[in-house]
Amino acid sequence: MPFPFHPAGDDPVPAAVRGFARAHADLVALHEDPIHLLARHRAPGRRVGLVSGGGSGHEPLHAGFLGRGMLDAVAPGPVFTSPHNKAVLYASRAAAGPDGVIHIVKNYTGDRINFGIAAERLRMEGVDVARVLVDDDLATDGLDTATGRRGTAATVVVEKILGAAADSGAGLAELATLGADVAAASRSLAVASRAQTSMRTGEPAFALDGRLDYGVGIHGERARRSVDRPPTEELVDRMLDEVVAGLPDGPDQVVMVVNGMGGTALLELYVLAELAAAGLEARGLERVGLLVGTFVPALDMAGFSLTLTRMRPEWTGLWAAPAQTAAFPRTETS
Amino acid sequence: MPFPFHPAGDDPVPAAVRGFARAHADLVALHEDPIHLLARHRAPGRRVGLVSGGGSGHEPLHAGFLGRGMLDAVAPGPVFTSPHNKAVLYASRAAAGPDGVIHIVKNYTGDRINFGIAAERLRMEGVDVARVLVDDDLATDGLDTATGRRGTAATVVVEKILGAAADSGAGLAELATLGADVAAASRSLAVASRAQTSMRTGEPAFALDGRLDYGVGIHGERARRSVDRPPTEELVDRMLDEVVAGLPDGPDQVVMVVNGMGGTALLELYVLAELAAAGLEARGLERVGLLVGTFVPALDMAGFSLTLTRMRPEWTGLWAAPAQTAAFPRTETS
Known part of the structure; x- marks a missing residue:
């Protein structure tokens, strides 16, 4: 495992999330098996949990945006690889508010599939779930109509605006519409x-x-x-x-x-x-x-x-x- | 001026400090000719202004540490080059508290000289000045006894601890001693x-x-x-x-x-x-x-x-x- 980076087969993510959780122990709590991180604090009026995640290698996204005013839970996957749906499920269960959970998902096939499986499971458990898909990358506009535009840096804007709205007590449908509108405007x-x-x-x-x-x-x-x-x-x-x-x-x-x-x-x-x-x-x-x-x-x-x-x-x-x-x-x- | 970076003679610092001041207009105010930046807010009990600076290319140091709890003013020089003593002078005048100014200086010859000239001028104007020299870089330990160790990342630790002490109302001599002690411990x-x-x-x-x-x-x-x-x-x-x-x-x-x-x-x-x-x-x-x-x-x-x-x-x-x-x-x- 030489610096910089790490040869094939040596996954840096577990050590990195531990380092992150250590450096920000006042803000986040790390859960392993499957890896997910939870914000320690949330606004008292928040009725919906905000959950995001995706492949690692994009830090500070997403864990850097855990905390009051933004996200409640994140599921980091391996580098450039979607998190397993089980990690999304555990993160969502822990984050769910009385009105359920919003999944903020960057538009990649693996993320869509894994967040989708977790959402189905959550609904079976009686948790309401809505998805906000972020698809801002113009470079992929019109490239492949089946997949659509990739999700990139607008994710931070969506997470920020949705987080503030969730703190103000917005419900699931309202947040889902707001998130879709912000993503569409980015x-x-x-x-x-x-x-x-x-x-x-x-x-x-x-x-x-x-x-x-x-x-x-x-x-x-x-x-x-x-x-x-x-x-x-x-x-x-x-x-x-x-x-x-x-x-x-x-x-x-x-x-x-x-x-x-x-x-x-x-x-x-x-x-x-x-x-x-x-x-x-x-x-x-x-x-x-x-x-x-x-x-x-x-x-x-x-x-x-x-x-x-x-x-x-x-x-x-x-x-x-x-x-x-x-x-x-x-x-x-x- | 192609991205990345800029050919000889094209100084990126003026545009960069404007961009910084724009992005953080609620925290800092930019003054040009000579370039220096001032924190907009300071703790009411602060009796000593904290001033730092040095060559650019080390961002977020120093301007990123302007604000309550840390620095009052900074003088950014050209890339990897000490600020002119006039910039340090203007920054210090604006930042001086009733008990004067502390200069937090990384140990490089150009910075020592320019902060030194500014300090002499300030004293002539009746402003008390003390210097905290940061010299943490072990790679230069014992290399050249005339110059001493270079100042590097411990600057952030010194600026943080001194900032909190200044907020609590510490005076010039007390801050100078504290800063020297923190630097010596780094x-x-x-x-x-x-x-x-x-x-x-x-x-x-x-x-x-x-x-x-x-x-x-x-x-x-x-x-x-x-x-x-x-x-x-x-x-x-x-x-x-x-x-x-x-x-x-x-x-x-x-x-x-x-x-x-x-x-x-x-x-x-x-x-x-x-x-x-x-x-x-x-x-x-x-x-x-x-x-x-x-x-x-x-x-x-x-x-x-x-x-x-x-x-x-x-x-x-x-x-x-x-x-x-x-x-x-x-x-x-x-």
Whole structure:
């Protein structure tokens, strides 16, 4: 098990979740067999438990968003692999409120299947379950109508807004509708300048030869095209054009997430955020929230994504509500 | 200015600090010409302003630690280059409390000189100033007696403990002594598996050919030796042996920082934290605090550092006190 990363067959997730739970013991409790993590605190008025999860390698997603104002339970799978439905089931049982459970699921086949099996089992046990599917990744728009768009960094926006609504006492149907609306109002696009390190070989998982993968996925799914590296202003401009064009119609207020893919310096992410903020202004969009940092990476891939959520007026307060988690930062509250 | 990073002559710092100030407008205010950032809020009982700064490329250090419970003002320099003394002067003037200002300075010649010039000027203006020098990097221990050890990730520990003490109303002399004591009780060691991207060439700043630089600096200063990659458990064990041996005698309680150098996945940092936590237990050391994340990187270098601070009983409450900053996480409070 050499640093960095770990050869085939050596699963880093159990040690990593223990390390996470140790570092944030005041916020979360770890349960093993199957692995799931629970928030220690929840708002007294919360009637619905919020449960998420998915493959590991995207930290701080999801466990970093456990806590008051966001998630109640998460089921982390192996690296880039869906959690077993049993882990989702245990997490959901522990998190269920009097009105049931919401599953926040990134749109990947394995996640859909495993959360689906857990949901059926929960319903048999008398627990109401609704699903919010996050499918923001424009790079996969129209690629395969059976699968739909992948879920990426908009997950954080959905988890934040739903968490605040759950704290305010919203019921299951209301949260399911809200989550679907927020997901539908969100689009993302990601680029990579260097692939993530392969855990099998310790080398980059694919070669880019100085080009950018334009539309890369958070598991290293290759983009449809690679491009020569344009000036950064041009790159941000082009990405914004596509993301804005992908948004549904609605009010001119947006939340923006400038997300690092894992191996990109925060210094550079802040430069990108400044360029993108100027780009929003030039397009007549008012920014009511801005997250800059590494929230939904692909292990240590170098690159970034831009996410926009077109905000309805009633969502702004939910976005700005406090969250007591390991990873959600203090945000600008317009 | 292609992504990633920026060719010679194109300074990313002004755009990055604007992006940072935009993302955290509720916490900080940006002043340009010369660039410095001020916390918007401070504890009512604070009598001394805490000021830090240094070269950029180590984000979230220092601006990410502006806010109640930590710093009042920071002066970010160009990448890997000390801020001009004028920026330190302006930051200090704005931050000074009735009892003056503490300068928290990482031990590099340029920082010492520029903070020193600013301090002289402040004293001429009637502002009391004391300096806390952070010099935790074991890799430079005994290398050059004129310069001393470099300052690295222990800076976060010093800033956190001093911030809480300043909030409680401690005076200048008391804070200066406390800061010197915390710095003296702290040691760090860093390894790199891949150099940071050179801003001139867009390529890694040095080649490692599959080896680890053992004792690398946060500006890419090469270690005295490179080593074949050992199993991770062995690597952590060896680093802990050296860091523990470097600590002064005292109580068996420590704070540990597992710090990413910029390009290392959080998943892996949590694995390293878990191994290191076990290593502390095996050495009879009680962990009273644990920070895991990217706090003091060298741009996008792949690697990590381990920092230990041997804690006195009266420091534990200061460590655990709340901090309202962009980057200091919620911590385990034993």
